Amino acid sequence: MPTVAAGVPLVVLSGPLTSPAPPAPSPPVRAVAVGSYTIVASPNDPDGRLGTYQVTITNGVLTVTKASQSILWANPTALLQVTPLGGKQLNATVSVVGPSPAGALTYYPEAGTILPVGVHTLRVTAVATENYDAAVAEVYLQVLKPYSLSGFVFADFDNNGEIGSANPASAGCGSLSRGRTT
Secondary structure, X not given: OOEEEOOOEEEOOOOOOOOOOOOOOOOOEEEOOOEEEEEOOOOXXXXXXXXXXXXXXXXXXXXXXXXXXXXXXXXXXXXXXXXXXXXXXXXXXXEOOXXXXXXXXXXXOOOOOEOOOEEEEEEEEEOOOOXXXXXXXXXXXXXXXXXEEOOEEEOEOOOOOOOEOOOOOOOOOOOXXXXXXX
């Protein structure tokens, strides 16, 4: 019993059965929904050439199943304890084989979550759709304490998980403090 994935273009051949070699077909291509399809064979012999052959026709069922979604997601770089999860950490991509759209991505923990110090598992799910099965991926994220050097604490003023400031207007304006973050 043949099986193909949903959303993948299915080539449907039609035309007369010829001998010795059939002409090159120019088949229509269309997406096929998930389900089972009865395949009924019937010879088309306008020139009467099949009379010298013993032809056996066997009908069948073509089963179209949901296709897989593939998630690509690399372990993000470590971030500071006070930094909420955002686009730098929650940046998985999903790809599919057919023209139908992939499932929406949902993250756990979600964007905006502030994690405690330690190593955490981040999880993303691509929800199932009419044509695709659900997919899940996990990565690991290390959350660090703010760095300290001789009583000075380096703070993440831009709230982007990086020490110091990428904003020239605030550079040198309180990026170090004695014993506390500012």
